Amino acid sequence: MSREAWILVGVVAVATLVGAVLLAIRVIRTRRLLGTLGVSGKVAFYGALVYTVLPVDLLPDPIYLDDMGVLAVALVVLGRLVRRRRATAAAEVPRTPTTPTSHRPTR
Secondary structure, three states: OOHHHHHHHHHHHHHHHHHHHHHHHHHHHHHHHHHHHHHHHHHHHHHHHHHHHOOOOOOOOOOOHHHHHHHHHHHHHHHHHHHHHHHHHHHHOOOOOOOOOOOOOOO
C-alpha cells in the first residue's frame, strides 16, 4: 500500500478508537443507574464493557466498529430502560391536591 493509504487507515483507526472511547464513557456514566434498571440493564452494561475490553472481537482490533456498535446498542437499551423506569416511578408517585388552604390566625 502507498503511504497515503496507510495514513488514511491510521486516521480511520484513530477516529473509530476515539468514537469507541466516547461511547464507553457514556456507558460508564450510566453505571449509577444500574441499581434501578434490573437484570437486563446490568447485562447490557457489563456485556458491552466486557466485549469492548476483551481481545475476542468480530472484527480485528484496529477496526473498532463492532465495539462501537455493541456500545451504541447498550446505550440504546439502557436509555429505554431509564425512560421506562422514570415513567413507572412517575406513575407510582401519588399526586397531592394543590388547593389552597385558608390560614386563619389562632387566638
